[in-house]
Amino acid sequence: MSNNNPYFDRGPAPAQPGGIGTQRGDGAPPWHAHSRGGGRGRGGGRGGRGGGGDNFNWHGGGGGRGGGGRGPWDAGGRGGFPGGEASNSMAAPGAGLPAASPSLDFSPPAAAAALPPAVRRAVDSYVARFAPLVQMELDEERRQVEERLRVWPLPRLRSEGLVLVGLRATRRGSYLGKAIVRLTAEEGGELPFHRFTSGTLVTLCRTNPLTERSSEGLVLDRSRWEVRLVMEQPPRGLNEGVWRLDKGVNITTYQRMAQAMQALYKDPDAAASSSRPAGAAEDDGGEGEEEDAGEGDGPGAQAYGGRGRGGYGRGGRGGRGRGGDRRRRRRQDEEEEDELPPGSYLADVLLAAAPAATAAAAAAAAPLMGPAALQWAAAHIAEPTDPRVEDPQMGLNMSQVRATALAMRHRVVLLQGPPGTGKTTTITRFIHHLKTNMRHSAAILACAQSNVAVDNLLEGLVDLGLRAVRVGQPVKVRESLRDATLDARILAHPGLEAIENMQTQLRDMRARLPSLRGRDRGLGHRDVSLMGRRVREMRSEMMADILKGADVICSTCVGAGGDQLQDLSFPLVVLDEGSQCCEPEALIPLVKGCRHAVLVGDHCQLPPVVQSERAAAGGLGRSLFERLMTAGVPASMLQVQYRMHPLLSCFPSARFYGGRLVDGVTAQQRPPPPLPLPGAGAQAAGSRAGESGAEAEVEAGPLMFVDVPEGREEVSRGGSKSNRAEALVVAGMVRHMLAAGMSPADIGIVTPYIAQVQLLSNLLMPLVPAGGPPLEVSSVDGYQGREKEVMVFSTVRANPSASLGFLEDWRRLNVAITRPRRALILVGNADTLRRGDAAAAAAAVGTSGSGSGSGFGSGQAAGSGSGSGSGLGPGPAVGSGGHWSSYMAWLEGLQGGVVVRGGAAGLSRLGWRLS
Missing domain, CATH: 3.40.50.300 (P-loop containing nucleotide triphosphate hydrolases)
Known part of the structure; x- marks a missing residue:
């Protein structure tokens, strides 16, 4: 398809379909290659039957309408995907990985036909740009999980923190109607390093998720001794034997991105006039309702690409037929379109050429x-x-x-x-x-x-x-705020008791169905369907009542x-x-x-x-x-920062924000902690609005760089990097801080590489008192938006060629050095950082920023042509050279000696007790 929207001229677009398919969907792009069935018209018509089978980690049913699609980039359309029977919001147990990644549905809804031609072309161009990118990202995430499970040996998975094995499981109550499962080490004691945090999607199985049935859950919380999950349906024999916990893939994000792009084809005014009551649910396709069950002939016959409850597709008994009649197809199209968001009145902003x-x-x-x-x-x-x-x-x-x-x-x-x-x-x-x-x-x-x-x-x-009402998985909400979740409000709603009574009656009616025969059995199915529909309606009404009263x-x-x-x-x-x-x-x-x-x-x-x-x-x-x-x-x-000691904000203000970031706190309001940090007396050239370059006295106490020249970066089996010498220095400093009376909750440790996160976690875990607040160790990327009283930053990179890799990204430097309130301690190899990739770092941001110093312009406010253009301290101008080389020159030029040479030995001379 031609691309006639100038917005999409940035760089080469991913390969587009080779043409409009007329037979067997031959215009289908790679992300719909596994859709089956013939095609007719633009992008192929409705195809044949999809396959059945089990799946692992990917929700929704197998089978369904293959080969469909209504857009030239989506000739595969609502393709079937070899999958297992669908469940509501968590996958039914399945075995094995699918042969291909699930294909997302980007096909235009029927409402697209009513769009003016110019708008339709703009939306077509937008979707054609982003649809393959979203599919690529899903394919890559799925590929990484599959590769880890198929290729990586178990020791590597364990060392990377992606699996826990030998776990004992017990059920410990319920959480908002779902089971809580407690996992502990088989022999007791502390769990090894892992990356399962609150809200992580996980799978639980005995030994291998590729070859056996597994169950999904979400991490509720964790401690040094246990991980607690929330599960829709715990596996049988939970208390017997040992279990394995793996990180899973959640495709919901990608499906909802696809739906959002489809919604751009809708006129929000038309959608508003035909919308259903808030919270209304579609039919679940239960027994006795084969007209709703889909067109395939396998279990879970609604197509994977369809948008059932929770975005995963609807389960159902499945209808055979030979493609169904037009009335049923039209009804399914209308239901699927109703399930799309209503659209946006801001399409002109989003799609402008x-x-x-x-x-x-x-x-x-x-x-x-x-x-x-x-x-x-x-x-x-x-x-x-x-x-x-x-x-x-x-x-x-x-x-x-x-x-x-x-x-x-x-x-x-x-x-x-x-x-x-x-x-x-x-x-x-x-x-x-x-x-x-x-x-x-x-x-x-x-x-x-x-x-x-x-x-x-x-x-x-x-x-x-x-x-305020919080929607989403309550397990991902901070515990102190869970009373504000929609689930908690539902549990407290006066109408809940009536719904629970009807659900009890419904279970009893279903239990009697197998004993019924003939006409009575048919009537029994009808009664179950009607009562089930009424329960859903009452639940929707209760949800709408709660949401309607929210600000x-x-x-x-x-x-x-x-x-x-x-x-x-x-x-x-x-x-x-x-x-x-x-x-x-x-x-x-x-x-x-x-x-x-x-x-x-x-x-x-x-x-x-x-x-x-x-x-x-x-x-x-x-x-x-x-x-x-x-x-x-x-x-x-926003121009006034209230987080950092004024010295800590000097460099990022001048380097990244054109000198427009001013301090709303004084040095006295952010006193350095009682640690042996370098003394006061540093001078910093004015980088604040109104100082006009005059020198201002700024305390140097909150800042220290520890040079560890003996450290060398090592590459882990996963390709990440670590530096043991740096890690030992960091561990020693944290030991000193805790001995000096600092709370672990006031200390944060960040590093660019996950291998260093793992190494530091293993070294620091024994230092934290049992039952006390945790000590957070994280990647820089994972700490954006966070803050601590004291931050320790291990830079890791140390090599003769002074290569910094992605550490050279100026935005990562900005995030890393702006997390602390009272003190920042950097640990690294000064020579590598001083020499490292200065030219590449300068080129990554450009040599000029916004003329006004506003930080807007080209979207890169870190150029040397920023508004103030002033240097900081006796070092070179902050706006010249690479970002790390400039930062190191500024640090080394500060009076008071904030750079400590000699690693552990230099710290000991300063008064640190590292062991």
Whole structure:
């Protein structure tokens, strides 16, 4: 298909289908290659029957309509996928891996036919760009899991923390209607290193998930001695023998991205006029309802690509027939289209062909704000002064008030929040302002990419007195906030008892069915179906009642596409961590009838995590936030940081934010901890607005670099890197901190490489008192958005060629050095970092930033042409050279000697007790 939308001219697009299939779906691209059946018309018609069989980790049924599809890029369409029988929201036990990755459905819904030709072409071009990228990413994640299970020996899986074996299992109560399973080491004692954290999707089996039946669950929590799972249905014989726990693959994210792209074809006005009541559920295709069971002849006959409950496809007895009649197919098409989100009123912003058109569409007046709100917003944008006397008490600083005003003024707004500038505070006060002062009546959808960020939003909203409801898996919600989850509200709802009584009756009726014969059996099936439908209706009504009374609905981006919010529209969407979402993921909340969007993020920190190199090169690694920032969409930067000691913010402010990041805390408010850190007295050239280059006295106590020249990086079997000499120094320093009375909860350790995370975890685990707060060791990427009183950063890289690998990424450096509040301790090889890839690092960001120093411009605010352009301290200008070489020069130039030479020996001379 020709690509006539200029937005998609960035780099070579992935290979597109070779033509429109007319026989056997011969235009099908690789991501639908396993769909079966003939084709007719554009992209092939409805194909033949799909296969049956079991699957591992991939939900949904086998069989179904193969070869279908309504778009030239999706000739494979709703293809069948060799799979097992579907369940509700967790997979039924299955055996073995599928022969091919599950094929996602990107085919246009019937509503696409009503779009104006120009809009249809724009959506076609957008989907053609991103559909193969999303499929590539799913294929890569699935490939990695399959490779690990097929190729890696068990010792390697264990050393990488991807499996636990020899586990004893016991059932320990229930959690919101699901079983809690406690896993402990067979011989007792502590569990070895592993990477199973709260919310991780896992599989439980005896010895090998490739060859035996396995059951899925989610990690509820963990300690040094146990891992607790939440499971829909624990396996039989749970208390007998030993078990194996593996990390699984969750395709829900990818399916919901595909649905979001399909929803771009829908007119949200038309969708709103035909929407079902909130929470309405479709028929489950139970016994006695073969017309709903699908077209295949195997178990779970609804196609994998179909969108059943939970996004996994519907189970059912399956209908034979010869493709079914047109009425049934039409009904299935209508049901599937109803299950798509309603679409977005912001399609002109999302799909505009040129950046100027994108910016103009976004800058239009916000459609939900009344005249008073727009007048208030315009006044505070035009005159960015301190809050006025007549203003409501919002508790925000000047830049936060201006950001709030901008968010109220335009249809789409970007709020850039550098580290510690109060993004969560600004978002929650903005929502509170709309609800209390501007009388905004509709429920607001507040989303973020991660569960941690959603919890932070939820906590802030609840503290402000708003009625906030958290949707999604309760197991992934912070324990102190679980009473605000939809599941918890359902359990407390007065209508629950009536539903439970009907469910008891339903179970009894089903139990009697096998004893019935003839006409009585048919009537019994009918009664079961009718009562089951009524139970679903009552449950939906109860859910709608809870959601209808909420001021704010909180969820992850992926969670916004779940069944719980399926039939709801949200005119106003606030999206935190917008710069960490790949664009199709950010679409999920935006296609739920969104008219007004506020995206919050920071494109100067780490971008979305993309595992497929091809998908990243194709554009999946660039966030919607960054793309809109580059296009010139209205944006505002929060400028006052409240996290770090002023010395710690000097370099990132000048290097990455054009000198516009100022301090809202003093050195006295962030005193260094009582540790033998280098003395005070360092001078730092003014990098703050208003200092005009004058030298300002800044305490050097919160900063130290420990040079470990004897360390050498080692490559693990998984390709990751570690540095044992550095790890031993870090362990010794943490031992000293704990002996000095510091709490493990106040210490964070980060490193770029998972092998170093594992090594440090093994060394530090024995140092933490039993039953006390945990000591967190994480990758840099996993710590974005977090903070601690003291941070220790092990850089790992140490080699004669001074190669830094992905450590040279300026955004990773920015994240790593902006996590601490009171002290930052870096441990590394000074020579490698000083010499390492300076030219490559400079080229990665460019040699010039925004002329105004705003941090916007091209989306890369770290150039040497930043607004202030001033150096820090007696070292070279912060804006020259590579980022690590500049940082090392700045550190070495600070007065007070923040660089400690000689590793452990140098620390001992300073007063550290490492053993």
